[in-house]
Amino acid sequence: MRAMNIITLLLIIVGGLNWLLVGLFQLDLVAAIFGGQAALLSRIIYILVGLSALWQLMPLVKSFSEDEAVAQRH
Numbered sequence: 001m002r003a004m005n006i007i008t009l010l011l012i013i014v015g016g017l018n019w020l021l022v023g024l025f026q027l028d029l030v031a032a033i034f035g036g037q038a039a040l041l042s043r044i045i046y047i048l049v050g051l052s053a054l055w056q057l058m059p060l061v062k063s064f065s066e067d068e069a070v071a072q073r074h
Contacts, residue, residue: 005059008052015049 014030021027034041 004055008055011049011052012056014045015053018049 018028018030021029028037030045031037031039031042034045036042
């Protein structure tokens with residue numbers, strides 16, 4: 001589970017930085033690197049970032065009901 005949490009957090013960071021670039025410079029770096037928003041690889045990256053956000057909902061929900069340190073270990 002620890003490896004999955006690290007991978008999903010990294011993907012969420014990539015997604016957040018990409019949104020920052022979109023907001024500041026209207027530059028979608030994922031699309032620029034992988035051949036446009038409609039390109040299969042770009043869509044896979046977008047899907048993985050979204051699934052990572054869903055995965056990270058579990059520790060968030062646990063942090064509301066448990067001690068925060070315990071929630072981070074799951």
